[in-house]
Amino acid sequence: MRWAEITVETTPQAQDAVSNLMIENGCTGTAIQGEEPITVKCYLPVDDRLEDRLLNMRERLVELPEFGLEIGTGELTIVYAEDEEWAESWKQYFHTTRVGKHIVIKPVWEEFTPARGDVIIEIDPGMAFGTGSHQTTRLCLEAMEKYFRPRSVVVDFGTGSGILAVAAAKLGAAIVIAFDDDDIAVKSARENVIRNNVEERVEVHWAKSPAFVGKEVDMVVANIVAETIIEFAEVLGSMIRLGGRLIASGITTTKSLDVEQALRNVGFDITETFKEDEWVAIAALKSR
DSSP states (O other): OEEEEEEEEEOGGGHHHHHHHHHHTTOSOOEEEOSSSEEEEEEEEOSTTHHHHHHHHHHHHHHGGGGTOOOTTOOEEEEEEEHHHHHHHHHTTOOOEEETTTEEEEETTSOOOOOTTOEEEEEOOTTSSOOSOSHHHHHHHHHHHHHOOTTOEEEEESOTTSHHHHHHHHTTOSEEEEEESOHHHHHHHHHHHHHTTOTTTEEEEEOSOGGGGOSOEEEEEEESOHHHHHHTHHHHHHHEEEEEEEEEEEEETTTHHHHHHHHHHTTEEEEEEEEETTEEEEEEEEOO
């Protein structure tokens, strides 16, 4: 498969907004370089959706100044690459990252000596979202570490690279049901589950909705986007048991109140919000 490397030149003020619009248009992760100007980079598969995605990105870039953001040149450039070139290029942006008190995300190509109590998650993201370097993943992991209960039954909604599913297993989950509607993500997640020796407790499925799980669970982690969380709020409310928790991430500060209201409408109390730059993760308790 060929991949399109998308680069936008912008300002530090607008880098998070540019990153967000890339993710909303199908990019599975972004990398940020430089100081001023900033370059934000992502990858998209070269398929019949590429033209529409690029047009939408350009339209959204033009709209950003309306929200008070100085975007600089806002120049969008495209370079095409094959699978192997994509994978090698991405490695320069992904390094060992400590999240919270004890979670360490380590790429397979780096060495790391753990401290006592460290929970090591070894990841090769391939072409799936979830390296631990993006704010949304870090916020989700911080919330998981704080609110996780051992022996929980956990669902990972939109698993990407499988990073959150592996984290749940290593934090002590009894079983983790991970799913995604992207074939590349499902393949990557299954490989990372095996790489971390948690395949006996983590199952990875192709699915579009958490409704396929068909039973009550203790926790759902969902690092997706605000619109999807709102769309499936009722399903989430029905599948998480009383006293169970939802950790929802991938939410921008401008949309967090909408997500919170949607969750309250289906029986959740908002326990805590975790914030970094323009991103928010919500920890919610199923109370009724």
